[in-house]
Amino acid sequence: MREITGRQAVNEALREEMERDENVFLIGEDIGIYGGAFGVTNGLLDKFGEKRVRDTPISEAGIAGAAVGASLMGMRPVAEMMFMDFITIASDQIINQGAKIHYMFGGQMNAPFVLRMPAGAAAAGAQHTQSLEALLYHIPGLKVVMPSTPYDLKGLLKTSIRDDNPVMFIEHKKGYGEKGEVPEEEYTIPFGQADIKREGEDLTIIATSHMVFKALKAAEELAKQGIDAEVLDPRTLVPLDMESIVKSVSKTGRAVVVHEAHRRGGIGGDIVARIVDSEAFYYLETPIKRITGPNTPVPFSPVLESEFIPSEEKIIKGVLDILD
Amino acid sequence: MELSEEKLLKMYQDMIEIREFERKVDYFISHGDITGTTHLYIGEEAIAVGAINAAEEKDYISSTHRGHGHSIAKGVNIKEMMAELFGKTTGSCKGKGGSLHIVDSDTNNLGANGIVGGGIPIAVGAALAAKMQENGEVILCFFSDGAMNQGAFHEAVNMASVWDLPVVFICENNQYGMSTSVEKAFNIQDLSARAKAYNIPGVKIDGNKIMEVYEVVQEAVERARQDGGPSLIVAETYRWKGHSKSDAKVYRTKEEEKAWKERDPIAQFEEELKAQGILDEQKIEDIREEIDEKVEAAVKFAQESPFPDKEDIYDDVYVDGEVEL
Ligand SMILES: Cc1ncc(C[n+]2csc(CCOP(=O)(O)OP(=O)(O)O)c2C)c(N)n1
Ligand SMILES: [Mg+2]
Numbered sequence: 001m002r003e004i005t006g007r008q009a010v011n012e013a014l015r016e017e018m019e020r021d022e023n024v025f026l027i028g029e030d031i032g033i034y035g036g037a038f039g040v041t042n043g044l045l046d047k048f049g050e051k052r053v054r055d056t057p058i059s060e061a062g063i064a065g066a067a068v069g070a071s072l073m074g075m076r077p078v079a080e081m082m083f084m085d086f087i088t089i090a091s092d093q094i095i096n097q098g099a100k101i102h103y104m105f106g107g108q109m110n111a112p113f114v115l116r117m118p119a120g121a122a123a124a125g126a127q128h129t130q131s132l133e134a135l136l137y138h139i140p141g142l143k144v145v146m147p148s149t150p151y152d153l154k155g156l157l158k159t160s161i162r163d164d165n166p167v168m169f170i171e172h173k174k175g176y177g178e179k180g181e182v183p184e185e186e187y188t189i190p191f192g193q194a195d196i197k198r199e200g201e202d203l204t205i206i207a208t209s210h211m212v213f214k215a216l217k218a219a220e221e222l223a224k225q226g227i228d229a230e231v232l233d234p235r236t237l238v239p240l241d242m243e244s245i246v247k248s249v250s251k252t253g254r255a256v257v258v259h260e261a262h263r264r265g266g267i268g269g270d271i272v273a274r275i276v277d278s279e280a281f282y283y284l285e286t287p288i289k290r291i292t293g294p295n296t297p298v299p300f301s302p303v304l305e306s307e308f309i310p311s312e313e314k315i316i317k318g319v320l321d322i323l324d
Numbered sequence: 325m326e327l328s329e330e331k332l333l334k335m336y337q338d339m340i341e342i343r344e345f346e347r348k349v350d351y352f353i354s355h356g357d358i359t360g361t362t363h364l365y366i367g368e369e370a371i372a373v374g375a376i377n378a379a380e381e382k383d384y385i386s387s388t389h390r391g392h393g394h395s396i397a398k399g400v401n402i403k404e405m406m407a408e409l410f411g412k413t414t415g416s417c418k419g420k421g422g423s424l425h426i427v428d429s430d431t432n433n434l435g436a437n438g439i440v441g442g443g444i445p446i447a448v449g450a451a452l453a454a455k456m457q458e459n460g461e462v463i464l465c466f467f468s469d470g471a472m473n474q475g476a477f478h479e480a481v482n483m484a485s486v487w488d489l490p491v492v493f494i495c496e497n498n499q500y501g502m503s504t505s506v507e508k509a510f511n512i513q514d515l516s517a518r519a520k521a522y523n524i525p526g527v528k529i530d531g532n533k534i535m536e537v538y539e540v541v542q543e544a545v546e547r548a549r550q551d552g553g554p555s556l557i558v559a560e561t562y563r564w565k566g567h568s569k570s571d572a573k574v575y576r577t578k579e580e581e582k583a584w585k586e587r588d589p590i591a592q593f594e595e596e597l598k599a600q601g602i603l604d605e606q607k608i609e610d611i612r613e614e615i616d617e618k619v620e621a622a623v624k625f626a627q628e629s630p631f632p633d634k635e636d637i638y639d640d641v642y643v644d645g646e647v648e649l
Pocket of ligand 2: 388455468469470497498499500502
């Protein structure tokens with residue numbers, strides 16, 4: 001099968017959905033002639049024109065609000081936050097408005113917009129590197145999608161655009177360059193279906209976003225030591241496929257959760273709680289371990305940043321710790 | 325405007341220092357020694373230098389993602405700034421900040437900002453404190469055109485106006501926010517017209533003419549110091565380089581770039597100073613040599629400094645040093 005990058009996968013999903021439905025349009029900063037800060041929307045202005053690929057002033061609250069408002073009127077906006085960190089500026093429109101419209105209006109209206117945003121540490125300092133998915137995960141009314149591979153990025157973005165709710169679509173900057181198999185034919189991936197990226201018997205590593213790649217590498221290393229790890233990628237955080245998680249953990253009896261975001265209040269804590277709440281609890285043979293970014297802002301210096309990001313080595317160490 | 329020869333020469337030197345510093349940074353970005361995102365101030369030197377020299381040392385500045393020039397004009401130790409860009413532990417922020425977060429409390433520099441518009445409300449807060457403390461300090465708040473379309477700009481300028489705060493809003497209108505031209509992002513040509521909405525003085529000036537910047541900012545600073553409230557100054561200029569290193573500049577023309585480079589703020593000031601007999605070729609050469617050495621020393625310091633220790637990641641999260649693992 002052909003291989004494409006994460007960047008191309010997102011671009012193809014946008015292109016195909018814009019071709020399929022004329023109500024789909026893009027709105028964001030420098031997404032037109034510049035092609036987006038990470039080149040994700042390259043070529044879309046040429047193909048669809050300024051009406052449907054709308055460069056905005058630097059106004060994140062306005063961008064998110066325009067997506068909410070247009071979505072109420074039958075459009076299918078896909079808005080881009082140039083960096084996920086900037087959802088803090090757009091947060092009223094996302095959290096107080098978009099997320100709540102369907103519920104607080106008693107179902108009279110819905111807001112089917114997608115907000116795309118690159119997260120993750122990539123040499124840009126404290127205000128351009130955050131993984132803030134837990135903020136969004138906390139808010140009822142938002143769906144939160146956080147794919148890893150090009151295949152998942154494409155299939156899930158298409159599903160996001162077709163979904164009738166506000167969808168927060170979190171990309172990882174380092175995922176843009178990752179290559180993976182993506183079929184030529186059209187496909188979508190349903191929400192709430194975790195993907196087992198590697199089958200194993202001894203423990204379950206639950207990893208999100210770019211950590212999936214690290215977890216897979218760690219699993220290969222562990223295999224050399226005779227440890228057979230299963231790697232599970234939830235792919236969507238809301239809805240979260242607890243059924244697959246419970247099944248896997250019940251099988252292996254051990255779990256490690258890996259995410260790049262800060263440890264405190266991270267989604268890892270909630271996943272652990274939900275495992276403990278479930279029948280998987282009775283199968284647990286060891287404590288569940290979280291391997292996460294520390295409770296510090298993301299530092300700039302390359303040395304410090306690589307200390308921040310959970311590494312293969314840290315994942316391996318975490319696994320060996322619970323197996324001891 | 326009568327300025328001492330000494331002051332004029334200092335301003336000229338500051339401009340050269342900014343340009344040479346930025347050229348070095350550009351070089352080390354392309355060689356991979358400086359990682360991450362960096363925004364160069366080349367072409368805009370007259371604004372930082374003119375404005376900051378028009379205020380007093382005790383006055384404060386707030387800066388932007390394109391902030392090296394502001395920091396140099398305010399007197400930052402360029403060894404520490406260069407070391408910060410290299411991610412070294414001797415850097416202004418111990419390597420934790422990087423280019424987007426240069427700060428220098430010793431020179432009353434409230435810091436660069438990675439968030440477009442993020443510094444404007446902070447400058448207004450600092451001005452509120454100055455007013456409450458009755459210390460006669462004024463805050464120079466730098467930003468570029470792009471920031472004027474953030475809600476934060478409107479909220480902060482309005483607040484400064486209703487409370488008559490001692491802050492001077494200085495827009496470096498370099499015609500673009502990344503690829504988005506002022507023409508596309510605004511429905512007005514003269515951005516200083518926005519001042520009317522807040523009932524504060526607003527003026528558009530040639531930001532490549534340092535003496536014009538100096539005079540207009542000085543007047544605004546004095547007004548602010550006398551409790552006359554804020555002003556908005558929009559200084560027209562151009563960034564010579566791409567927005568950041570990945571910028572292919574497809575959104576602007578070579579002709580436009582050339583036309584602006586012909587209006588080089590440094591060359592213009594140099595001509596003026598030569599005409600006044602303050603500068604001659606020999607003097608220019610001496611100054612350039614001196615600055616080259618200073619910038620080289622900064623590079624050497626940055627290169628020879630150690631990286632932080634991994635464990636340093638946990639320092640400074642809280643003032644009292646505590647961090648929960
Ligand atoms: C809130 C926010 N939105 C977007 C960005 C990404 N970004 C960084 S600089 C920039 C352009 C800024 O334009 P302007 O304010 O005119 O400053 P200039 O780069 O021209 O100095 C953008 C869009 C950001 N850093 N912060
Ligand atoms: Mg600008």
